Amino acid sequence: MLIFPIFIIFYLIIVSSLVIILLFGPNERCQSNILGRSYRFLTTKFVTRMRILTTKICGTKIGVFSTFFQKYFLYSRNPIILLFYLLITGVGIFFFFKDVFPFFFETESLGKKHLILIPLCLIFVVFSLLISVLSDPGTITQENYKMYIQKYPYDNQIFFPRICETCGFQKPARSKHCKILNKCISKYDHYCGWLINAVGEKNYRWFLLFLISNCILCFYGFYFILKIVYSQLVHSQIFMETVLKLETGFQKDLLIVLLKIILNNQSKSIALLFLTLIMGISLLVFILYHFYLISKNVTTNEKFKLSDLKNYIIQKKKQLKYYKLLKKQQIEYQKQIQILNRLKKLKNMEITEQIKKLNIQKPEITQTDIILLKLDPNNLENIYNQGFWKNFYQVFFPNSPHLHPPLKQPTQNKTTNSLNNNNKKDN
Numbered sequence: 001m002l003i004f005p006i007f008i009i010f011y012l013i014i015v016s017s018l019v020i021i022l023l024f025g026p027n028e029r030c031q032s033n034i035l036g037r038s039y040r041f042l043t044t045k046f047v048t049r050m051r052i053l054t055t056k057i058c059g060t061k062i063g064v065f066s067t068f069f070q071k072y073f074l075y076s077r078n079p080i081i082l083l084f085y086l087l088i089t090g091v092g093i094f095f096f097f098k099d100v101f102p103f104f105f106e107t108e109s110l111g112k113k114h115l116i117l118i119p120l121c122l123i124f125v126v127f128s129l130l131i132s133v134l135s136d137p138g139t140i141t142q143e144n145y146k147m148y149i150q151k152y153p154y155d156n157q158i159f160f161p162r163i164c165e166t167c168g169f170q171k172p173a174r175s176k177h178c179k180i181l182n183k184c185i186s187k188y189d190h191y192c193g194w195l196i197n198a199v200g201e202k203n204y205r206w207f208l209l210f211l212i213s214n215c216i217l218c219f220y221g222f223y224f225i226l227k228i229v230y231s232q233l234v235h236s237q238i239f240m241e242t243v244l245k246l247e248t249g250f251q252k253d254l255l256i257v258l259l260k261i262i263l264n265n266q267s268k269s270i271a272l273l274f275l276t277l278i279m280g281i282s283l284l285v286f287i288l289y290h291f292y293l294i295s296k297n298v299t300t301n302e303k304f305k306l307s308d309l310k311n312y313i314i315q316k317k318k319q320l321k322y323y324k325l326l327k328k329q330q331i332e333y334q335k336q337i338q339i340l341n342r343l344k345k346l347k348n349m350e351i352t353e354q355i356k357k358l359n360i361q362k363p364e365i366t367q368t369d370i371i372l373l374k375l376d377p378n379n380l381e382n383i384y385n386q387g388f389w390k391n392f393y394q395v396f397f398p399n400s401p402h403l404h405p406p407l408k409q410p411t412q413n414k415t416t417n418s419l420n421n422n423n424k425k426d427n
């Protein structure tokens, strides 16, 4: 009897962990914590280790075969995460209709309106999934790239005029060449494995709709199941006995009796209750994070780049500061050596040793670095930020003709042409 509840608990833990890792793992804030590490393990190390293991066990022929799978899993438009989504949603909906919904007609606290709300909610989820998977994220082509270049100016921080080697045209600011779709995407956000599609200027709103519809499904399901479970518990004989025992002071039995009810009678409903709650909260946090990004008019890709840029500038500044300090010391030393030499108190060997120690290499500074070092890493300017409401408008109406008013140019009037070939960061 206990096997089924244990299986459900394992299912809950594994599914919830996987969803949370896949949602939050790629986030730049989670890079160094357990979510980021687990995500990297799942998406790169796990597949690589499996390949090495199969090569060891089965020999090189299978090894070559598994290299193909490694490429398939990691670098191609594969439906694995989408299938995982369909599986957990499908299983959840199946058990909802099989084990929870039949009690709907016995539950007085749930009105008839739910007979319309449930199908509406499901249609909303299917619609948002289809439109997100099938929509164009904003593909840039030879024909339209000039139009995209006019949309956003280069900020000369993370976006510089540069040619996309694969597509063969100048990459518009805010775009990125998606390696999985193998095309440049306007206002690129990220590649979404759940939707087997890139998320960009044109379909960011559909991606949000997909998240919102699933979040509503989870919280609505949670509310509905909770009402039914509660109503069942109230009507159950064991519950009444427990209440009586509570009143007569037999409190010790309460937990055991409640666990018995949960494990025997309501195990699937309770599992669904936990699953919807965990998924709902995870999705809500994820949606709020994206709303925060929209309010600042920053894409996930830009958030990564800005964070990298900040670290890069801090690192370069440190190197330069250290170099200057050493240079100063070197001059001091040389002065002292000269004095000592004059006094003939230091042997020649010792002098060369000292100078060797002070052979300091100047950090390499490119043309781009000269511009970047003028920036304050803790206060990088975002020229694309148009204010709270306009930022939201831009996301939800990307095709609107009165969008993209002339954006402000970067504050420092920099010459960008010299940077064309120099910057490797803008990828």
Ligand SMILES: [Zn+2]
Pocket (backbone or CB within 6 Å): 164, 165, 166, 167, 168, 176, 177, 178, 182, 183, 184
């Ligand atoms: Zn490209």
